[in-house]
Amino acid sequence: MPGANYRAGARRPRGARDREEDGGGLEPAAVARDLLTGTSNMSFEELLELQSQVGTKTYKQLVAGNSPKKQGSRPPIQNACVADKHRPLEMSAKIRVPFLRQVVPISKKVARDPRFDDLSGEYNPEVFDKTYQFLNDIRAKEKELVKKQLKKHRSGEEHEKLQQLLQRMEQQEMAQQERKQQQELHLALKHERRAQAQQGHRPYFLKKSEQRQLALAEKFKELKRSKKLENFLSRKRRRNAGKDRRHLPLSKE
Numbered sequence: 001m002p003g004a005n006y007r008a009g010a011r012r013p014r015g016a017r018d019r020e021e022d023g024g025g026l027e028p029a030a031v032a033r034d035l036l037t038g039t040s041n042m043s044f045e046e047l048l049e050l051q052s053q054v055g056t057k058t059y060k061q062l063v064a065g066n067s068p069k070k071q072g073s074r075p076p077i078q079n080a081c082v083a084d085k086h087r088p089l090e091m092s093a094k095i096r097v098p099f100l101r102q103v104v105p106i107s108k109k110v111a112r113d114p115r116f117d118d119l120s121g122e123y124n125p126e127v128f129d130k131t132y133q134f135l136n137d138i139r140a141k142e143k144e145l146v147k148k149q150l151k152k153h154r155s156g157e158e159h160e161k162l163q164q165l166l167q168r169m170e171q172q173e174m175a176q177q178e179r180k181q182q183q184e185l186h187l188a189l190k191h192e193r194r195a196q197a198q199q200g201h202r203p204y205f206l207k208k209s210e211q212r213q214l215a216l217a218e219k220f221k222e223l224k225r226s227k228k229l230e231n232f233l234s235r236k237r238r239r240n241a242g243k244d245r246r247h248l249p250l251s252k253e
Contacts, residue, residue, distance in 0.1 A: 125179075125183055126183065126187075129180070129183075139169065139172075139173070142169070143166070143169050143170075143173075146162055146165055146166050146169065147166065149162055150162045150163065150166060178219075181215070181218060181219075181222070182215055185211075185214060185215060185218060189206065189211075193205070
């Protein structure tokens, strides 16, 4: 008999009792729905027993459907939206505010190197030398000034500093002259190729090794003209001898 497992003290709803008397098998969900109308008067053991009969899932769904909403329940969370775009940004209290906080956006300054920037144009050595030709006069005046200061300081730390400065100036001047000679050589080869093309001949482009040989020949001519060839060759011999000495085996005593 349905409902025989319930305790005698448990009250069943009148509608469920009438349907049982009328006969016919009742669905467990319908029985549970009728019984849950009087669950306020049932003990905890009776509720557990009812849950074991109708099933946990059905029991929870019926209880949730019949239970009224709490008046003090929290309203559903709405999507946060900014009513005014000029309103200050609200920071969460759960996230620690950084020490260096950027309040006002600042445009970042980007350093620009004109040597490697396309906005400055392409580097042309001939145009550069013509544009900054006035620097040669300034360097010559500075060199004369250093020589005068060197005559005043014959010894000491100041003398060594001036000597190093004068030596660096002379090396820069020699490097500039060598670079100028190479530019003149390239320009001469360019004119020669252009003349061959005008005559109908196929232009011949020199290899880098051949260009180095021509530059070395021009350097020897310039040293011979200035009577510095012997000093240059002697330094070259000493340098090569030092290199060869490194590869010799050590003498055993």
